[in-house]
Amino acid sequence: MKYIICIMALLSIAFSAEGADLKLQPYPNAREVFHATSQESSFLLALGSYKKVDSNWIVDRSQHLSGDLHRFTYELPADHNAETGFLFFKEQLDKYNLRELFHCKARDCGTSNSWANNHFKIIQLYGLDQYQFYGAYEITNADDKPFYVVLYAVMRGNKRAYVQLDILHANKVNEFGVASSPETLRKLLNTNGYFVFPDFVSKDSQGSLHLQVKQAHIQALMSLLTLEPGLRLALVGHDYSAATIAQQQIESQKNAEQIKAALVSVGVDAKRIQTYGIGSLAPAGRGDRNARVEVVKIIEPGSKK
Structure with a gap:
């Protein structure tokens, strides 16, 4: 039964609230490693790369948001790379009213260890610094409460690629605004x-x-x-x-x-x-x-x- 539920969940990823709608197709033949939903009052949206400050790796720009959070971690099929996984989801996002907030790749993102263990807290995302991609995006739709989508893709030392997809549907309008870098x-x-x-x-x-x-x-x-x-x-x-x-x-x-x-x-x-x-x-x-x-x-x- 658990296997059947997992297969059904992979058929489509859809989010709908108060007239707003966001639909994404999962990566073909990918294995869902992790999936969770939660109500977040202080979701950390990274708007910059991780940099070393006084022996600590911290993100140089960020904003805390609240709303309904859906998180997915995928292991891509063998011989599929991180960039392919990243672009698969990014091209779907481009069909919406999308605004890029921040994007980085390879060593410009900082260390993969920082993203995996400090930011996402998912050990499977710890990979090679030179093969990582990160993007943060805002999608506005039918209502005035936007979606914030985070994409992170990385290749591990064993040549397996993973993609992290975080989707937050904000539950209130941010009066200060979430700005692009x-x-x-x-x-x-x-x-x-x-x-x-x-x-x-x-x-x-x-x-x-x-x-x-x-x-x-x-x-x-x-x-x-x-x-x-x-x-x-x-x-x-x-x-x-x-x-x-x-x-x-x-x-x-x-x-x-x-x-x-x-x-x-x-x-x-x-x-x-x-x-x-x-x-x-x-x-x-x-x-x-x-x-x-x-x-x-x-x-x-x-x-x-």
């Missing part, structure tokens, strides 16, 4: 040239759309600008409300200016930030949003990308 923001700008500023859109009594800017996202963007002193950005506001184009442009400009003002208030030079409001004139990237602000990397003529 500055390194992730830099990667997005260098790869795509832009990213959408994480926000929550609300309407005022007149029906105008406004951003609820969270301080964590401002701090992360400020940190990026500190790391890249030559970086200049354009904040491009979009508004898809049922208003005239002129009014949409006014409101989207206000949203862009709101983020700029928040950055300036924490010490960012105003000359490094330009703002634009284009209303609904760029519908291609709308998705399910009624408004958004894109953070765009400004490339000066003659400069390298």
Whole structure:
């Protein structure tokens, strides 16, 4: 009976709560080593790699969250590697409204021992530092309480690969916000040239759309600008409300200016930030949003990308 239950559990991994939905397929022919569900009041979401500080290995960025937690540990079939296992789940996550919070691989993640024994507390995840992959992601869906998904894959010395999948459905909105790492923001700008500023859109009594800017996202963007002193950005506001184009442009400009003002208030030079409001004139990237602000990397003529 236990064997039958295990097989049925592997057929699909689905999470549904209050209209939110997240469905993932398990890795084909993988063995489920561990599976647990729990209510967590202080789930440690690692948003950085493990680094040695005063003889101790600690994660350099993290946040504590609460919600319903589902944990899975898989042993992949023989001759399957850690990267393949990691990408199998990551490609499924990419089908959702995904925001990368942090990603690392190999020795940039720190020691596998730290992840296995200190962080996940699952001994099977102790593998080779050069063959490990970690990712933390936020998925927003039908309700305003997001999913936070953690992926960790590693190959052990015996050449067997393991994947850890932690899925937390938050039970409340984090007022401070869960920000992507500055390194992730830099990667997005260098790869795509832009990213959408994480926000929550609300309407005022007149029906105008406004951003609820969270301080964590401002701090992360400020940190990026500190790391890249030559970086200049354009904040491009979009508004898809049922208003005239002129009014949409006014409101989207206000949203862009709101983020700029928040950055300036924490010490960012105003000359490094330009703002634009284009209303609904760029519908291609709308998705399910009624408004958004894109953070765009400004490339000066003659400069390298």
